[in-house]
Amino acid sequence: MPSKKSARLAALTVAAVCSAASTVALTSPAHADSVRIHDIQGSTRISPYAGEQVADVAGIVTGVRPYGSSRGFWIQDPNPDADPATSEGVFVFTGSAPTVAVGDSVLVSGTVSEYVPGGASSGNQSLTELTRPTTTVVSSGNAVPAAKVIDARSVPAAYSAEGDSAASGSINGLTLRPEKYALDYYESLEGENVQVADTRVVGATDPYTELWVTVKPWEHRNRRGGTVYGSYDSQNTGRLQIQSLGKAADFPKANVGDVLKGATTGPLDYTQFGGYTLVANQLGTLESAGLKRETTRKQSRGELAVATYNVENLDPSDTTFAEHAAAIVDNLRSPDIVSLEEIQDNNGRTNDGTVAADLTMQKLIDAIVAAGGPAYDWRSIDPVNNTDGGQPGGNIRQAFLFNPERVSFTDRAGGDATTAAGVTKVKGAAALTVSPGRIDPANEAWDDSRKPLAGEFVFRGRTVIVIANHFASKGGDQSLHAQYQPPTRSSETQRHLQAKSVNAFVKDILAVQKSADVVTLGDINDFEFSGTTELLEDGGALWSAIKSLPRSERYSYVYQGNAQTLDQILVSPSIRRSCDFEYDSVHINSEFNDQISDHDPQVLRFRP
Incomplete structure (x- = not known):
């Protein structure tokens, strides 16, 4: 399929059309009654504040991405609400290398945007972002909110609800049901600090410095450690893409069947070619399964x-x-x-x-x-x-x-x-x-x-x-x-x-x-x-x-x-x-x- 890689390379060169941020260091918040992250995220995929200006959104910086066409950082509210459908994390798009650090307590003012990786024609879901931000650093060295564990128990077996027929089959307007649907579950964690542990690799490291793991070890497993797609109803809900905020040279060169031992932790992003993606601050240690290339048998004289x-x-x-x-x-x-x-x-x-x-x-x-x-x-x-x-x-x-x-x-x-x-x-x-x-x-x-x-x-x-x-x-x-x-x-x-x-x-x-x-x-x-x-x-x-x-x-x-x-x-x-x-x-x-x-x-x- 010759078009896959060329299309991807082209997509990766397209910068998001948002302006760079300015960062101001202060010692106290400007407003105590500013909108909260879970208010911005809401209980559907589209923010109720989309297109609006918000001021003094409070959060702790959980990850910083200083490279690529999507430079920015993630913040998370350490004081969550009681609604499991509303995420407490959000990405702040800066356009240039951010000047904040993990553990900074910040206030961010900017525009709430719904960015669709790959463009609207791709049909992809959107990523809720704060764009054109002004950032105030309140304090540094704060504890990062504890990572939510994604595992076989937390991810539902059903993949997604059917889209709303009145909206051309889109699920954007549906209220999230994270206890029932895997896509809703991942969406409810969009932008939050999450963790997987001891996960098996089901998609080898590719040239774009990413791999795929499963948090459901026995989900349609094959004898070589992969996860088989055997029907249009077999989306394999335990799959999750892994990227890293570290150096590309430090990313593990993994094969299918290998295991990322220990914890892999970082913000949950949404990307064009992978959907929900854990962008790791901390990567587990690669444990090789020793997968070998297969050899078929020789044909006999009459075969x-x-x-x-x-x-x-x-x-x-x-x-x-x-x-x-x-x-x-x-x-x-x-x-x-x-x-x-x-x-x-x-x-x-x-x-x-x-x-x-x-x-x-x-x-x-x-x-x-x-x-x-x-x-x-x-x-x-x-x-x-x-x-x-x-x-x-x-x-x-x-x-x-x-x-x-x-x-x-x-x-x-x-x-x-x-x-x-x-x-x-x-x-x-x-x-x-x-x-x-x-x-x-x-x-x-x-x-x-x-x-x-x-x-x-x-x-x-x-x-x-x-x-x-x-x-x-x-x-x-x-x-x-x-x-x-x-x-x-x-x-x-x-x-x-x-x-x-x-x-x-x-x-x-x-x-x-x-x-x-x-x-x-x-x-x-x-x-x-x-x-x-x-x-x-x-x-x-x-x-x-x-x-x-x-x-x-x-x-x-x-x-x-x-x-x-x-x-x-x-x-x-x-x-x-x-x-x-x-x-x-x-x-x-x-x-x-x-x-x-x-x-x-x-x-x-x-x-x-």
């Missing part, structure tokens, strides 16, 4: 091994060729056929009209040989420049690697970026009119998206048709923690059209030869239980073989602490009915902080 692997925008300038080669040779045990997604052209993101990827492919093949693997051959089709999505100038596409000592490729001339592959009959069997070829490239389903690549292979005299896919990304979907509940998955519209297109092509194959062996695989960018997968499987033409695994094993990607399926291998009825196949999701990337791709490869072994 055909077919794999899919998203190599994340691979181009000749990358430094990861040796690592990808080692993964293919050592961890995947040199599959006979590998569908590669996100192969870029010969100069990567340089936007100069280059579309060929022969240098990219040859560099990978050479690295595989150097790693002790076979001398793979390859097939692909160059796209029309800048028409298939991904990084502008990168021209990502799918490509087939195949081991010519084990399989042969049936070349049929005529396939190009705009010619649609068809199905014909050759000697009583289904065959492609062009091989390699693209499926239905003029269909609107593939606008600004990667067109499927189809190819014919022969293994031990048996033809296998393989279709490599990279469906449209989830960019634009509302997050699980959005203000709209249930969130809208707008990106499904294109993937559903794509699934229908591929399904129709497979049905064409099966109409010619009912017993044809067809493997449809790749980065489907959707779950095994999704509507996209159902449309791919429509009429029994295909079946997602990851469903042959136990539910806790069904994942190829970890996002916001949820282990989930994006990469799939689907098979035609002849393969499924044989029951002579084996599926393996080979976890070498998604759970690790030093990943070379954000996707785990998938391998299917069967006897055609």
Whole structure:
């Protein structure tokens, strides 16, 4: 999914449109009857004072953020009210490095604002802030209000109430019920000093210096320590993002299954890409679980091994060729056929009209040989420049690697970026009119998206048709923690059209030869239980073989602490009915902080 990181980097450069603060040191408060923090926060997500000026809001500084585009500090009232729905903490946005310190007792005057990380179009919840502040330091060295403990008992099992239909499904106007809904519970603590203890990592440290933990150790746990997202009702309420107010260099490099031992304490923030986020003043000590990268077994002489692997925008300038080669040779045990997604052209993101990827492919093949693997051959089709999505100038596409000592490729001339592959009959069997070829490239389903690549292979005299896919990304979907509940998955519209297109092509194959062996695989960018997968499987033409695994094993990607399926291998009825196949999701990337791709490869072994 090439757009995720670029979108995030762009978002992180956008500064909030608020003015910097002025800080005045005094020895006594100006007004004793000023509005309190819990009054500002109120009992819904939107402050009853939003847009209004408030004066002399009292609190103790609990955290200071002197960096990034959201500089400021948190304050908390040490004298809470009796309403569990009203938070006692709030963020003060200064715009420049704050001059207050943790433990300062302050009075803040400013404007109450509702800031939506990512902008209103993101659908995210808003963060209540004090902006354009003037801060008076009353005293220093005060005790910080005791952190509220977030644990398995305190977080409700239900994730969220349904949004108000009169407000387009928004939960903003609903009275918080922190005893019933997890999102309400976290909102009731927004800005407060909170603590988690002895929490297991369910999302590895990422390049943005953050990780995910769970406070519910057994919530949909898998054998490697992750938390599985197994349905649209399985949001996993115990997940919480962790950032730090300390130096980035001191942040732990954690893998899934590791534990942050002891207390992790700090203010509870709300961020664009993580929702509720504990921004730590104090981090627990990382205890490694010793998670190892998986290795699948070698295929037997009579088994055909077919794999899919998203190599994340691979181009000749990358430094990861040796690592990808080692993964293919050592961890995947040199599959006979590998569908590669996100192969870029010969100069990567340089936007100069280059579309060929022969240098990219040859560099990978050479690295595989150097790693002790076979001398793979390859097939692909160059796209029309800048028409298939991904990084502008990168021209990502799918490509087939195949081991010519084990399989042969049936070349049929005529396939190009705009010619649609068809199905014909050759000697009583289904065959492609062009091989390699693209499926239905003029269909609107593939606008600004990667067109499927189809190819014919022969293994031990048996033809296998393989279709490599990279469906449209989830960019634009509302997050699980959005203000709209249930969130809208707008990106499904294109993937559903794509699934229908591929399904129709497979049905064409099966109409010619009912017993044809067809493997449809790749980065489907959707779950095994999704509507996209159902449309791919429509009429029994295909079946997602990851469903042959136990539910806790069904994942190829970890996002916001949820282990989930994006990469799939689907098979035609002849393969499924044989029951002579084996599926393996080979976890070498998604759970690790030093990943070379954000996707785990998938391998299917069967006897055609």
